[in-house]
Amino acid sequence: MHNGILYLAGESLKEMLLPVIGSELIVNLIVTLLCIVILFLLVATSALVFTLGERKVCAWIQVRIGPNRVGPWGLLQSTADMLKLLTKEDIIPQGIDRWLWVLSPILIFIPAAMVYALYPFDDGVIFADVNIGLFLLIAISSQSVLPFLMGGYASNSKYAMLGGMRTVAQMLSYEVPMVISLMGIIMLTGSLKMSAIVEAQREIWFIFLQPIAFFIFLVTALVEGNRPPFNMVEGESEIIAGPFTEYTGMRWALFFLAEFANLLSMGILTATLFLGGWQGPDFLPTQLWFWIKAFLMVLVYQWIGWTFPRTRMDTILSFGWKVLLPLALVNLLLTGFGIYIFKWLL
């Protein structure tokens, strides 16, 4: 039986609703819709928190103060930002590919939000605990390449086009080492199910069994999530803002909503795959452990991002293919041998 707090809350909600409504189908439908709303709220809240949090963390790392004018300690900065974005003029440049241009910021949000359905937030709290969990997760998140390219192409601007091309180059190249590094985890777990991956870390976290995979995943996640120091796609000093160059106001904000959703995603995914997910010592509830680990990983990603200078496009591509990919393959081989030796020893 599961005993996550949210799982128990959901079950008792079902029990309360059943006598009132009567039909089990409708109750299940209501609870499912409620879960979807909660997931979307989570994504939206992450954007709200990170618009301030990102700047504060960045400021601390660079020994600055950061936003401190709006509200106490700059806490209302996100609200001010949102109001500003809402009141901005919606500029539609001439000579664009209208439909693709409009669709791109909307489509980019879909994969970023969809992966949240596959994260095990707590014991039993996972929206879709499917058989092919991890693989489906990678398949969905790989869909975010095309909207970037769409936006870059449709903007009819050289900077945007360059950014779009860079997205394809870097995201597709780094997907390969990422998938191969995660293969070690799948081999150790013997399943692609997200809940099974968390369960397999009851004794020992995968970060200790798969240190090389953890390193590769750390780098590839930064590249896939378009985070500094690998945010070649935006590369402000070279190509203005890449695919976002021609967007203003709320359209531009949608890109950032997706980016912050991705940042939280990276934290959750790393915590789930390498740090034992929601599991932890008993003195804190499991749900709290989950968020502590996830936000700690987000902090690590921000720390890396604001410490190192941005890399160059050609070096990051050759690093991906010539260093990370062989390393991932060696890790796969070592894991295979390791499993056999472990079985032989027992």
Next chain:
Amino acid sequence: MNELIGSAVFWVLSLLIIGTALGVVMSKNLVHSALLLTACFIGVGMLYITLEADFLGAVEFMTYSGGVAVLIVMGVMLTHKGEGIPSNPFNGRELLAAALAVIFAAVMGLVLNFVQLPASDGFSSADTVGDLADMMLNTYILPFEIAAVLLLAALLGAIILAKGDGEA
């Protein structure tokens, strides 16, 4: 109830797949064609998932979407004509195309009418990945390896073609 939802999903997906597939061949803009192709593949992937072949559906999402992204980049780079938008080359071979389409439709019709298709017994494996892995890496290891070698050869060939004889 479930039957109704199932067939509704099937019809919606079929409309999506056929509509986008038509768009692929009729669009005059190469990039639009390629993007519609992705939409078509995503529809096909969802169809697989409704048929409980979830792994195959995810593979469809993953490989084809990435493939299409590369296709667009190549398409834009190869067909960009100076200032204009990249275009799909149309040639006036409607008659030939129509004849081929009629032949294809006839063959499909014959197949549907006269071939006894093996009906599923309604049993779907809970662990699609494990069974597939067992088949690919145990039962059919030889064909799998042959396909892998073929792909490797194609990969090397592409590198040599792209880099030229001297550099590679």
